[in-house]
Amino acid sequence: MQGIDAGVNIRTVEALAPVLKTSKAWLLGEDDSPQERYDARIPFFDIAELPDRRQEFMAGKIEAANAARTVRVPASKGDVVATRLDDHSMSHVIPKHSIVLIDMSRTILEKQGIYAVSVGGGGVVLRAYEDNPDRFVPSSVIGGFKSYFDMRAIEVIGRAVAIYKEI
Incomplete structure (x- = not known):
């Protein structure tokens, strides 16, 4: 999903990133590797x-x-x-x-x-x-x-x- 291209407000993306345990860049398609979504073992x-x-x-x-x-x-x-x-x-x-x-x-x-x-x-x-x-x-x-x-x-x-x- 390309956040901007999909018409998603940047503030929404910024708010969702920590909830989804990923980065704003990944949600916007600017980075192809998601941040670690898991805590330490x-x-x-x-x-x-x-x-x-x-x-x-x-x-x-x-x-x-x-x-x-x-x-x-x-x-x-x-x-x-x-x-x-x-x-x-x-x-x-x-x-x-x-x-x-x-x-x-x-x-x-x-x-x-x-x-x-x-x-x-x-x-x-x-x-x-x-x-x-x-x-x-x-x-x-x-x-x-x-x-x-x-x-x-x-x-x-x-x-x-x-x-x-x-x-």
Whole structure:
């Protein structure tokens, strides 16, 4: 698309460039290579690793460059790591095998937020928070996934902030 030739106002192009994570020159067709549209790589961990990795990550001991595995996703804010949901426990909102971005700095519970929670015994799950009564519940098209009511036995790892489904 040649921005000027297409009749697009230059102010519109200037406003769109940062939103699209590219340059004004690229949108105008003056540069044939788009700017990097992705943030630096972010750490990717198995869901069971999140409780231990959260402490290291929040203490600044893990950087994306030093993580064993990383993923590239659109720019994100916060202390974000990636994991994969390998079951159907949240299939109404998160398809099985999706990559889920978890912001480990967001542990304050918000109604209907989806959180990675450590439920004891090494188990880590993704569940939706409900506040009446306080509990973490699955959101699945398949029955049989457990809800968690004992808030004293749960450690909130972080809030899910985005999902990506590989196709």
